[in-house]
Amino acid sequence: MAEAHQAVAFQFTVTADGIDLRLSQEALKHIYLSGVTSWRKRFIRFKNGILTGVYPASPSSWLIVVIAIMSAMYARIDPSMGMIDGIKKNLPVNGYMTIQTQTMLSAILFSTGLWISLIFILRQMLKLLLSYHGWMFEPHGKISRSTRIWAVLVKIFSVRKPMLYSFQASLPRLPVPRIDDTIKRYLESVRPLLDDEQYSKMEALAEEFKKNPAPRLQKYLLLKSWWAPNYVSDWWEEYIYLRSRNPIMVNSNYYVMDLVSMTPTCLQAARAGNAVHAMLLYRRKLDREEFSPMKVFGIVPMCSNQMERMFNTTRIPGIETDSVQHLKDSKHMVVYHKGRFYKVSLYQGGRLLLPSEFEMQFQKILDDTTEPHVGELKLPALTAGERIPWARARAQFFSQGVNKASLDAIEKAAIFMTLDDEAHGYDRQKQRSMNLYAKSLLHGKCYDRWFDKSFNLIVYTNGKLGINAEHSWSDAPTVGHLWEFVLATDIFQLGYTEDGHCKGEVNKSIPPPSKLQWDITQECQDVIESCYNVAKALAEDVDFYGYLFEDFGKGFIKTCRTSPDAFIQLALQLAHFRDKGQLCLTYEASMTRIFREGRTETIRSCTIESTKFVYAMEDASKSNEEKLELFHKAAEKHQHMCRLAMTGAGIDRHLFCLYVVSKYLGMDPSFLKQVLSEPWRLSTSQTPQQQLCMIDLEKHPDCISAGGGFGPVADDGYGVSYIISGENLMTFHISSKLSSPETDSYRFGQNIRQAMLDIRALFSQKKNMKL
Structure with missing residues (x-):
C-alpha cells in the first residue's frame, strides 16, 4: 500500500484539537511536474498552430516585411500608396501618441495586412499548383517539360520544411465530376457483367436519370463542394460507418x-x-x-487529417x-x-x-x-x-x-x-x-x-x-x-x-x-x-486463408514493365473466373488524400479489357503473344482507372453522394437505387508499407510485415488483402463465409497462386523465345 499513499497529495483527520493536515511532498512534486508538462504541451500546440497557419511563409517573414516597409518610409517612399496615412488618421488612440509613434504603428499594421495578404496569395498559388494532375497520366519514364516546370515550382513553394499539417490549407478540394462522365464510366464498368438485354435496361435507366433528377442533385452537390472541405468524407463516415446498425466486428x-x-x-x-x-x-x-507530411513521389503532399484522431x-x-x-x-x-x-x-x-x-x-x-x-x-x-x-x-x-x-x-x-x-x-x-x-x-x-x-x-x-x-x-x-x-x-x-x-x-x-x-x-x-x-x-462463419507467396515478387513484375498492383488485380480476375465460373463487380480501394480531407475511392477492377484477357487465358486457341497483348491493354486500363480514382474522377463516391442528396430531397431514383444495391462479390485492398522508410528491407529481410486483412463484404463473396512485402515476397489474406456454398477461401487462394504463376509463364515464354 506504500505506493498508493504516495499518490495522495494530502490527508487530513478531524481530532479534538482540530484538523490534522499532512502534506505529501512527493505527491505535490508530481502534481507540479504534471502541470509543467501540460503547459509545455499547450505551448507547443500554440507554436505549431502559428507555424502551420502561416505556411508556406514563416513567422520571421513578417519581420522582413515590416523592416522593408519601414526602410522605404525612411527613404521617403510610400509603398502603401497613401494607405498608411489613412490608417494613421483612423487610429482610435491618436490623442495619446506622438506623430512618429502613430506613423510607426500604422506602418506595422499595414505591413501585417500586407504579410497576411501575401500568405493568402502564396497559399492560393500552391493550391493551384497542387490542382494540376497531368503528371499522373504521363507514360512511365517520360516526363513532359510542363510537368518538370510544375515540379520545380511545387518544390520552390514548399522549400521551408513543412510540419505534419502545414499543407492542409493549401490542398485543393475534391472536385465533383460531371454527371455525363460518371454515368459513361459506370456503364463502361458494368458492360462485361451484363448481357445485352440487362445492359439496355441499365442504359435506359441511366439516360432517364441524366435528364431528371440528376441536374438538380448535381447543383446541390456542387454547392456542398464549395462550402465543405470535402464533399464526400463527412457523408462517407456517417452513412457508411456510423449509421450502420450491424456489428462492426468482422463487418x-x-x-x-x-x-x-x-x-x-x-x-x-x-x-x-x-x-x-x-x-x-x-x-x-x-x-x-x-x-513530415506524406508525399506522392516525394513532391505532392497528402492530407494528414486522419492522423488527428489516432x-x-x-x-x-x-x-x-x-x-x-x-x-x-x-x-x-x-x-x-x-x-x-x-x-x-x-x-x-x-x-x-x-x-x-x-x-x-x-x-x-x-x-x-x-x-x-x-x-x-x-x-x-x-x-x-x-x-x-x-x-x-x-x-x-x-x-x-x-x-x-x-x-x-x-x-x-x-x-x-x-x-x-x-x-x-x-x-x-x-x-x-x-x-x-x-x-x-x-x-x-x-x-x-x-x-x-x-x-x-x-x-x-x-x-x-x-x-x-x-x-x-x-x-x-x-x-x-x-x-x-x-x-x-x-x-x-x-x-x-x-x-x-x-x-x-x-x-x-x-x-x-x-x-x-x-x-x-x-x-x-x-x-x-x-x-x-x-x-x-x-x-x-468467417472462413479465412492466408499464405506467403514466395514464387516471385515485385522484382520480377518490374521486369515485365507493368504495375505490380495491376498484375495482381488481373490475377485476381482470372482466379475468380476459375473459382466461380464467372466475373463479378470488383472493388479495389484507392486513396484520394491528395485532396483536403480525402479518404478513398473505388477502382472498378473488372473492366472490358480485363475480361478479354481472362477469356483469352482460358482459350487454348489463343497464342502467347495474343494473351500478352491483351494483358498489357488490361494493365494499362487498370492504371488509368487508378489515376482517375486518385484525381477525383472516380465513379462510386460521386454516385453515393448523389444518392444521399436524393434522400434529403425525398427522391428515390431507380438508377441510383439499382447502382447502390449491386453487391461487391470481390473486395480487394493493397496494404501500404515503407511509408516512413524506417526499415531497410534489403538489410533486414526478417523485418518484413505480414500486412493485414478484413472480413468478407458480401455473403457470397471474397475479401482479399495483399501486401507486396519485398522483391520476392507477397502475402495474401483471403476471407469469405462458411455459410456460402459458393465460396471457399482456401480454394480461392490456390486459384490466385495458379493465376499468378500462369501470368508469369506468359512473360517467361516470351523471354525464352527471344533467347
Missing part, C-alpha cells in the same frame, strides 16, 4: 499483423512495454507535428447513429486480461514511463490471480454485437456509479490493450497458423477486444503483436503509418536485454495498475450474453 474493423518471421522477445510483458512506449513516442511526435478516440454507440469521441489528450491506458480491466497511468512525475516500467506494470497484471467481477468477463462483447442493443445498454446500465466511471476510463483511454492468453503468429511448420492468427486479430473470442476503440493493441503470450482497428475514423494507411513506426522503434531503437526484458532502470515506487470496478446486474448480463451470441455466430 467493418480490420487487423494488422506483426513481422512475419521475427519476434524480438518471447516475453509478453516486455514486448507490450516496448510497443506501448513506442506508440506514445509516436503520439508525442503527432502532438508536436514532427512528422489516439484518445472511441466510437460511441447510438440508437440511430454512432459518434466518434476524440480527446486532445489522455494520460492513461486500459488493459484487458482474462476478463479483468486495469487502468495504467502513462506518466510519472510529468515524464513518460520507460519501457521497463511499462513491463513491470504489465507483469503485475499478468501475475494478478483475482477473479473477474460478475459479468465482467464478456463485457467487451457489447461492442462486438449489434449497435442498438449496445446503445441501449450503455444508456441504461453505464450512465452512473462505478459502471460509468469504469466505462469512462475505457472510452477516454489513450490506448486499449489486450494481454491475450493465447499464443499466435505465423509458423512455417504449422499450416493453419496464419489463419488462426488472422481470425484472432479480426475477432478474437468476441469478448476480449474493445472494438469501439480507434485501435486495440493485442499482445500474445509468445510475444507476437497485432492490431484490430475501428474503421470510421480513418483508413488502413494511417494505422499502417503508426505500425511501421512502432515495429521499427521496438527493434532498432528500444531493443531488449539478453534475457528478453526491456532496457532501462525501474522506479518501483510507481503506483500499480488499478483494477476497474463494475456492478453488472443480471439484466445487463443477459444483454451481454445476447450480444456475445450474435458476435460468436458471425465470427464462426
Whole structure:
C-alpha cells in the first residue's frame, strides 16, 4: 500500500484539537511536474498552430516585411500608396501618441495586412499548383517539360520544411465530376457483367436519370463542394460507418499483423512495454507535428487529417447513429486480461514511463490471480454485437456509479490493450497458423477486444503483436503509418536485454495498475450474453486463408514493365473466373488524400479489357503473344482507372453522394437505387508499407510485415488483402463465409497462386523465345 499513499497529495483527520493536515511532498512534486508538462504541451500546440497557419511563409517573414516597409518610409517612399496615412488618421488612440509613434504603428499594421495578404496569395498559388494532375497520366519514364516546370515550382513553394499539417490549407478540394462522365464510366464498368438485354435496361435507366433528377442533385452537390472541405468524407463516415446498425466486428474493423518471421522477445510483458512506449513516442511526435507530411513521389503532399484522431478516440454507440469521441489528450491506458480491466497511468512525475516500467506494470497484471467481477468477463462483447442493443445498454446500465466511471476510463483511454492468453503468429511448420492468427486479430473470442476503440493493441503470450482497428475514423494507411513506426522503434531503437526484458532502470515506487470496478446486474448480463451470441455466430462463419507467396515478387513484375498492383488485380480476375465460373463487380480501394480531407475511392477492377484477357487465358486457341497483348491493354486500363480514382474522377463516391442528396430531397431514383444495391462479390485492398522508410528491407529481410486483412463484404463473396512485402515476397489474406456454398477461401487462394504463376509463364515464354 506504500505506493498508493504516495499518490495522495494530502490527508487530513478531524481530532479534538482540530484538523490534522499532512502534506505529501512527493505527491505535490508530481502534481507540479504534471502541470509543467501540460503547459509545455499547450505551448507547443500554440507554436505549431502559428507555424502551420502561416505556411508556406514563416513567422520571421513578417519581420522582413515590416523592416522593408519601414526602410522605404525612411527613404521617403510610400509603398502603401497613401494607405498608411489613412490608417494613421483612423487610429482610435491618436490623442495619446506622438506623430512618429502613430506613423510607426500604422506602418506595422499595414505591413501585417500586407504579410497576411501575401500568405493568402502564396497559399492560393500552391493550391493551384497542387490542382494540376497531368503528371499522373504521363507514360512511365517520360516526363513532359510542363510537368518538370510544375515540379520545380511545387518544390520552390514548399522549400521551408513543412510540419505534419502545414499543407492542409493549401490542398485543393475534391472536385465533383460531371454527371455525363460518371454515368459513361459506370456503364463502361458494368458492360462485361451484363448481357445485352440487362445492359439496355441499365442504359435506359441511366439516360432517364441524366435528364431528371440528376441536374438538380448535381447543383446541390456542387454547392456542398464549395462550402465543405470535402464533399464526400463527412457523408462517407456517417452513412457508411456510423449509421450502420450491424456489428462492426468482422463487418467493418480490420487487423494488422506483426513481422512475419521475427519476434524480438518471447516475453509478453516486455514486448507490450516496448510497443506501448513506442506508440506514445509516436503520439508525442503527432502532438508536436514532427512528422513530415506524406508525399506522392516525394513532391505532392497528402492530407494528414486522419492522423488527428489516432489516439484518445472511441466510437460511441447510438440508437440511430454512432459518434466518434476524440480527446486532445489522455494520460492513461486500459488493459484487458482474462476478463479483468486495469487502468495504467502513462506518466510519472510529468515524464513518460520507460519501457521497463511499462513491463513491470504489465507483469503485475499478468501475475494478478483475482477473479473477474460478475459479468465482467464478456463485457467487451457489447461492442462486438449489434449497435442498438449496445446503445441501449450503455444508456441504461453505464450512465452512473462505478459502471460509468469504469466505462469512462475505457472510452477516454489513450490506448486499449489486450494481454491475450493465447499464443499466435505465423509458423512455417504449422499450416493453419496464419489463419488462426488472422481470425484472432479480426475477432478474437468476441469478448476480449474493445472494438469501439480507434485501435486495440493485442499482445500474445509468445510475444507476437497485432492490431484490430475501428474503421470510421480513418483508413488502413494511417494505422499502417503508426505500425511501421512502432515495429521499427521496438527493434532498432528500444531493443531488449539478453534475457528478453526491456532496457532501462525501474522506479518501483510507481503506483500499480488499478483494477476497474463494475456492478453488472443480471439484466445487463443477459444483454451481454445476447450480444456475445450474435458476435460468436458471425465470427464462426468467417472462413479465412492466408499464405506467403514466395514464387516471385515485385522484382520480377518490374521486369515485365507493368504495375505490380495491376498484375495482381488481373490475377485476381482470372482466379475468380476459375473459382466461380464467372466475373463479378470488383472493388479495389484507392486513396484520394491528395485532396483536403480525402479518404478513398473505388477502382472498378473488372473492366472490358480485363475480361478479354481472362477469356483469352482460358482459350487454348489463343497464342502467347495474343494473351500478352491483351494483358498489357488490361494493365494499362487498370492504371488509368487508378489515376482517375486518385484525381477525383472516380465513379462510386460521386454516385453515393448523389444518392444521399436524393434522400434529403425525398427522391428515390431507380438508377441510383439499382447502382447502390449491386453487391461487391470481390473486395480487394493493397496494404501500404515503407511509408516512413524506417526499415531497410534489403538489410533486414526478417523485418518484413505480414500486412493485414478484413472480413468478407458480401455473403457470397471474397475479401482479399495483399501486401507486396519485398522483391520476392507477397502475402495474401483471403476471407469469405462458411455459410456460402459458393465460396471457399482456401480454394480461392490456390486459384490466385495458379493465376499468378500462369501470368508469369506468359512473360517467361516470351523471354525464352527471344533467347
